[in-house]
Structures are given as C-alpha cells and as structure tokens.
Amino acid sequence: LILYMRGAYVSQFNRRFIWGMTLCGDAVRVCNFGNDHMLASREMRLSEESGRARFIKYLVYWSFCEEHCLGYDPTMAWLPGPECWQIAVPTLPETAGDPYSVRTKFYYTSKEIASADHLFGRHTRSFLATDTLPTDADGSHYSKCKYVIKDSWVESTPNAGDDERDEIGHLGHIHEKLKYCKKVRGNYPTIVAGGRVQFDRSDGKGI
DSSP states (O other): OHHHHHHHHHHOTTBSEEEEEEEETTEEEEEEEESSOEEEOOOEETTSHHHHHHHHHHHHHHHHSOGGGGTBOTTEEEETTTTEEEEEEEBOHHHHTOTTOOOEEEEEEEEEEEOOOOSSSOOOOEEEEESSOOSOSSSGGGGGOOEEEEOOOOOOSSSGGGOTTOHHHHHHHHHHHHTTOGGGTTSSOOOOBOOOOOOBOTTSOBO
16 A cells, blocks of 8 residues: 555645555555555454444545545646646745735746655655746747745644744745855755645535
C-alpha cells in the first residue's frame, strides 16, 4: 500500500493526500496518506453488521464527495493544449495593493524538480515554473523559467502567527533583513507569491 501511495504521488502532481484500504480476512481498515501523516481507521469486521455498515458509509462517501475530498488539489488544473499544469497561487498582500484583498496569480509548469516519492518522511514537491502561458508543448520555454513553486507545511497551530514552520513568514523575514545588503542580493530566495489557502466545501465549511 505504501508503494502504491508513493507511485501515485509521483505520477499525480495534484494529489494532496491519498486514500487506501487494507483487507485481512474479514477485517478492513481505511487509511489516509498525507504529505506529513498517515492515519488509519478502526478495524471494520465485514462479518458483523456494524462493520459492514461503516464500510458501506465509506463507499458512499467516496462515491458522492467532491474531488478535493478525494485528495486532488483544486488549485491545480491540467491544460491539455500546452500540456502543462496551471497552479493558482495567492498573491502577497503588498503585491495585491490591499492587505485585505485575496487575489490569485497563475503559474505554469510541467517540470518537477523535487518529487514526493519518499517512502518515509514528509513528501515535498517543487516545480520549475513560468508566469506566462506556454504556447508550445516541447518544454523549451522552461529553460528561461525564473520561478520555483514549492508546497508548504500544513499549519500546526490554531494561531497562524505562532506557527514556527511558516515558510512564507521565514522567507519574508529573510528578505526584510537582507533587502538593503547589496553583497548578498540575488543569493537567497525571494518570495513573490504565496499564502494560506482555504478550500470552501459545498456544505459551507472550509478546510
């Protein structure tokens, strides 16, 4: 199951998490593999009415839930014409011109430079991207790319300002400290877009 999960992460750029299932005799467990976690349900006995009922609930949920609940990232879309992925990235408040404005900038990629194919540890993806829509499908335009898109850690605390793993905050802090130092200019990564993303569900709740 872990090998299947690794293969799915490698071949499907837009997977946030993956559902899996184990079956041993009449005992079934449902597993959820994320980029930094693995969860497993309680054992469901198919020989028992309560176990069958829980198992059927999972099947019904998977049949009718939205795609992002199956683990697909709604901020990524495959464009068949230029054969590339379009990734929606929230702009920084100062870039948008309004600290309360939420805007989106699109980047395009078909070049993965860090694959989420590890058996253990956190699965991290990085893409070489351009901010202009490619007009060809041979990938030649990626030789002039100047952007790297990297996934971020899931927030670990209710208060986002106290999250020590906030990569966007760290990059912003580095830029503020070094922006007037000409000697190191161009030698450290500069964040041009990024932020926290909330997926709105059809039931009105956000994740």
